[in-house]
Amino acid sequence: MKPKEPRFTPLLKYKSFIEDTMRQEMLNEAEKLALEEKRIFALEEIWSQAVEELKERQTRKGDPNEILMYHTYLNHLxxxxxxxxxxxxxxxxxxxxxREYLIEATKERKIVEKVVEKGKKGMLDDANREEKKVMNETAQNRYLRDNC
Structure with missing residues (x-):
């Protein structure tokens, strides 16, 4: 006979699945965020270099059209x-x-986990009571058989 599962075990599996999915989605978003931050850092580096080059050209009294191109380029940047x-x-x-969805999913999973643990404990207590009842009945029958 298959051992009986606590009542909310399938719900716990589902909540764990949801939590894992949310964790993966959060990690994907973290990777996208890191990529966007790298892009802005690269653009800011290019902008800084262009400003330095413009300053250098202005001090050397470069071609006015070239300086105008740098200003246009810096505006686009x-x-x-x-x-x-x-x-x-x-x-x-x-x-x-x-991240908020993950936090919420984790809270829900923990709640269901506590309910499942409580159910397991209740099932174990029931099993122990039944075993104790059988042992008491066996001892009582043995006593009656030996003394009566």
């Missing part, structure tokens, strides 16, 4: 950096949302 900052903020919001 600034727009790209602003756009990338927005992407980083969005990625961070998605990451935080997934």
């Amino acid at each position: 600034s727009l790209d950096i602003d756009s990338q900052r927005k992407r980083v903020i969005e990625a961070m919001e998605r990451f935080n949302e997934k």
Whole structure:
């Protein structure tokens, strides 16, 4: 005969599955966030280098058209950096949302886990009571058989 499972074991398995799924989704969002942060860092590095080159060209009294091109390039880079900052903020919001979902899923799993443990303890207590009852009955029958 198959040992009886506590009542909420399938629910616990489901909640564990949900928690694992949420954990994986959060990790995916963390990777995306890291990638977006690397991109903004690279853009800021390029912008810094371009500013240094512009300063150098301005001190050497370079061609005005070249300096104008640098200003236009820096404006485009600034727009790209602003756009990338927005992407980083969005990625961070998605990451935080997934983290909150994971926290909630973990809480739910722990609650169900406690209920399952309580059910297991109750089943064990019932089994122990039954065993004690059988042992008492056996001892009583042996006493009656030996003394009567």
